[in-house]
Amino acid sequence: MAHPLIPQLETLARPLATQLGYELVQMVFHTNQHPPILRVDIRPLDPQQETSHADCEAMSQALEAELDRVDIIPGQYVLEISSPGLGNLLSSDRDFTVFKGFVVEVTLDPPHKGKALWSGHLLGRDEENVMLSLKGRRVQLPRASVQQVALSEAETE
Known part of the structure; x- marks a missing residue:
């Protein structure tokens, strides 16, 4: 079951990702970790491109600034931006x-x-x-x- 903040977080992150040229693939909030981890998987809108470290860094900086501005996650957390990889789901x-x-x-x-x-x-x-x-x-x-x-x-x- 998704964390209750995920819909709000996706509403914030999806337009940022699109503006930067990425698709927001998945967002998961692992609250069983200390500190909690917000994992965001992105990939370029262009299917010919792979997700690079620079892509993850750009999305991380943009999303971090937006999350700091709206302050909807209580306490400390870790923000992880990554590629979804080649999972089977x-x-x-x-x-x-x-x-x-x-x-x-x-x-x-x-x-x-x-x-x-x-x-x-x-x-x-x-x-x-x-x-x-x-x-x-x-x-x-x-x-x-x-x-x-x-x-x-x-x-x-």
């Missing part, structure tokens, strides 16, 4: 475009048609559904029930 619109056609596993809660885990070729997603191809048959899974979409290690079709 899909989260952004860009991920769903780049990995279209790849085999994915979709975890649902509550289950859809009695199944909590669906595996198939990714067709995409819209506001309401994640679409898969299962042996050539199109299946629409309710996005509100999707807990995660992960690249699969195995071929299913």
